[in-house]
Every structure is written in C-alpha cells, then in structure tokens.
Amino acid sequence: MxxxxxxxxxxxxxxxxxxxxxxxxxxxxxxxxxxxxxxxxxxxxxAGNKTRPLEFLIGDALTCGAEVVVSGGAPKSNFASALAAATRSAGLECELMVPGGKLDDPPVPLAMAIASGATLRFTGGDREELDTAIDERVRELAAAGRRAYAVPRGGAxxxxxxxxxxxxxxxxxxxxxxxxxxxxxxxxxxxxxxxxxxxxxxxxxxxxxxxxxxxxxxxxxxxxxxxxxxxxxxxxxxxxxxxxxxxxxxxxxxxxxxxxxxxxxxxxxxxxxxxxxxxxxxxxxxxxxxxxxxxxxxxxxxxxxxxxxxxxxxxxxxxx
Ligand SMILES: Cc1ncc(COP(=O)(O)O)c(C=O)c1O
Structure with missing residues (x-):
C-alpha cells in the first residue's frame, strides 16, 4: 500500500x-x-523533481480552499518558478517573496514565474528571511479576508x-x-x-x-x-x-x-x-x-x- x-x-x-x-x-x-x-x-x-512536491502542495492548497499561494525563493529558484506555473494550472493566484531588490533583467526562472502571472514582492532582505516573510504575508492576506496558503521555500x-x-x-x-x-x-x-x-x-x-x-x-x-x-x-x-x-x-x-x-x-x-x-x-x-x-x-x-x-x-x- x-x-x-x-x-x-x-x-x-x-x-x-x-x-x-x-x-x-x-x-x-x-x-x-x-x-x-x-x-x-x-x-x-x-519543473523536474519539483513536480513531485508540487502535486501534494497544490492538492493540499485546493483542499484547504485557498485562493492564493504564497511562497518565495531566490531569483534563480527552480522551485518558485515551477510553483508559479503549477498555481496557474490549478487556477490559483501566486505571490512570491524574492530577496533583494527589483531586477532589470530577471534570470530565466524568475522570468518564467512572471510569465506564469505570479505577483513578485521584493523583500530587500536575504534568502534566509524568506520563510518569515511568507508567513507574515499569509497573515496579512488572512486579515484582509483572503484564503492564503503558505509554502516554505523549496517546498521544504x-x-x-x-x-x-x-x-x-x-x-x-x-x-x-x-x-x-x-x-x-x-x-x-x-x-x-x-x-x-x-x-x-x-x-x-x-x-x-x-x-x-x-x-x-x-x-x-x-x-x-x-x-x-x-x-x-x-x-x-x-x-x-x-x-x-x-x-x-x-x-x-x-x-x-x-x-x-x-x-x-x-x-x-x-x-x-x-x-x-x-x-x-x-x-x-x-x-x-x-x-x-x-x-x-x-x-x-x-x-x-x-x-x-x-x-x-x-x-x-x-x-x-
Ligand atoms: C534542479 C534541482 N535539483 C535539486 C534540487 C534540490 O531539491 P530540494 O530542494 O528538494 O533539496 C533543486 C532545488 O531547487 C533543483 O532546482
């Protein structure tokens, strides 16, 4: 079994x-x-190996009745890019916390996340602070009456x-x-x-x-x-x-x-x-x-x- x-x-x-x-x-x-x-x-x-965790994370987000999935990653994060594509396929909104400041020329994974319709939020901080930023954003969205689902970076x-x-x-x-x-x-x-x-x-x-x-x-x-x-x-x-x-x-x-x-x-x-x-x-x-x-x-x-x-x-x- x-x-x-x-x-x-x-x-x-x-x-x-x-x-x-x-x-x-x-x-x-x-x-x-x-x-x-x-x-x-x-x-x-x-998405490579990221396809596997995403099937369960998106499944859980849908079961929880989420409208928006909040996650994050470095600009070259394959996970964040794959998550953005997966949320789009599932009809969910996606917000991504990205460390540092706005980039004029985003690398391919971030460009793919943008193409998937993800909303990017540049934190100005570093990568290690992203999970805290994700949780804070979920609380903010909840306070505004939105059903948000947090995914820690990497789906970890x-x-x-x-x-x-x-x-x-x-x-x-x-x-x-x-x-x-x-x-x-x-x-x-x-x-x-x-x-x-x-x-x-x-x-x-x-x-x-x-x-x-x-x-x-x-x-x-x-x-x-x-x-x-x-x-x-x-x-x-x-x-x-x-x-x-x-x-x-x-x-x-x-x-x-x-x-x-x-x-x-x-x-x-x-x-x-x-x-x-x-x-x-x-x-x-x-x-x-x-x-x-x-x-x-x-x-x-x-x-x-x-x-x-x-x-x-x-x-x-x-x-x-
Ligand atoms: C191509 C590739 N291989 C392996 C990994 C590592 O997977 P995990 O984050 O589950 O350790 C990643 C993570 O982003 C990845 O993009």
Missing amino acids: NPTAAFSRYSLGQFPTPLHRLHRLEQALGGGHLMVKRDDLAGFAV CAVGALGFANAACELAEQGVPDDAAIVLPVGSGASVAGLIAGRAAVGAGWSVAGVSVSRPIDEMHEQTSSIAAACSRSMLTAEPHDALLVDATVPGMAAVTEGERVDALLAFDTEGLLFDPSYGVKALHHALTMIRQGSTEPIILWHTGGLTSAIPLIAREGAS
Whole structure:
C-alpha cells in the first residue's frame, strides 16, 4: 500500500519517470553499475523533481480552499518558478517573496514565474528571511479576508516531502534492489527528506547519499531529519533513518570544479544527458567518484532537472 495515496494530490507530471542503465557511461569509466532516475522528464514545464512536491502542495492548497499561494525563493529558484506555473494550472493566484531588490533583467526562472502571472514582492532582505516573510504575508492576506496558503521555500515541509515519499514507492515498484545506493542533489532538503521517509515506509534497504550544494551539513541534517520525521508521522509509517549527507558547498552555488565539468561533458558525450551547474552536476560527480573508487553496487543517480541552466556547462572552447 502506498501511504501517500491518502493525501490530496493535484496531477501535474507523468509518472513513473523512467529508470534506466547508463551502459556507455559505465564503459567510459571502465566499470560500475550506474542507473539514472529521470525526473528531468517529469513532464510539467521544466519543473523536474519539483513536480513531485508540487502535486501534494497544490492538492493540499485546493483542499484547504485557498485562493492564493504564497511562497518565495531566490531569483534563480527552480522551485518558485515551477510553483508559479503549477498555481496557474490549478487556477490559483501566486505571490512570491524574492530577496533583494527589483531586477532589470530577471534570470530565466524568475522570468518564467512572471510569465506564469505570479505577483513578485521584493523583500530587500536575504534568502534566509524568506520563510518569515511568507508567513507574515499569509497573515496579512488572512486579515484582509483572503484564503492564503503558505509554502516554505523549496517546498521544504511535511506536505512537500510527500512527493518524494511517493517517489520511494515508485522506485520500489520499479524493482530497485535493497543493495542500491541512491545519489541525489540537496538544496532545501524536501526531496531527500521525503525519500528517507518513503524508504522507511516501504522497508527498503537502499543507502541514500544527499549531496548538499548550498547549506552546511549540520544544518541540513537537522532540517532533513525533522521534515522526514514529520512526513512519516503524517503517513503513520515507520520512523525514518537519516541519509548520508555529502558536502558539495565548495566552490559555491553554480560554480563548478574542473572534475565536475569533465563529468558533465562525459555524461553528455556518452549518454546525451544534460546536468545543471548548481545541483545535477554535483550529484553526477559524486556518483562517478563512487564508481572510480571501486563501488560495484547499483548506483541510482537521481536526475532532478534544472535544465534551464544546463546548457552552458557543455560549452567547449573553440566551438563556434
Ligand atoms: C534542479 C534541482 N535539483 C535539486 C534540487 C534540490 O531539491 P530540494 O530542494 O528538494 O533539496 C533543486 C532545488 O531547487 C533543483 O532546482
């Protein structure tokens, strides 16, 4: 039984996403057992892994009778952009809190949020204050008689985590063996938290390595274990065990090392796979490093999308 079936869900994507082996990449590495879980093909706009939490968040917002969804994120936030598109599809209004001041030339994700009709509110402050700003705006709207629904940045809450708890059920149905090692990038932690809650619910023995791209490991541990525990409580399922978290915060968001760039080119050249510089390439590099170090267990590399920023990574000097 899938414990997420008891919750409201608004269908956006196409599931299950494909899971397939990367034989040519394995050959180039001289060994290993590497598979990719294609959430980049989740099928709603270019939302990638964000499609999963959004199905549950929008479902819950509709069940709560909300008229407007309030969330936020940095101008390059893939989540905020995907949320804006999802609210539009569901006939809900969307307000996004954006750190800093108004931008003359918004980056692609913010431009997509604008195109989806989201109202932007520039806070003048930094990213860390956004969740407080979101809650304040929801209270303001409620005081004005509007039914507003708060979504913390990244969808990092128990309802958002249901998306990846459901993904764990999907993976179990795809026949992934207990000795598999799952590798995925971590930003807000919603995905990895849901995955470990779902892993406990289905009783799978997979190891889960979350590659943290923007926040220190200690902070991420606290964040992911508390969201996972809240998600498991809401599903009435077994208590989750922590993921292994890997620090990939150096050299910084969207900055890539030479090794990461080489791996992005290798994945493109052998399999035609595109990885973005902020998230995907960090998980790819971790998975390929495991193989280079002799791992023989099946590795499931979770491709989370981020495609709007993936193409510059495969640019080559001298090509014209
Ligand atoms: C492309 C991509 N991959 C992975 C993540 C990380 O997901 P999470 O925030 O659930 O940790 C994000 C977050 O924005 C993302 O945009």
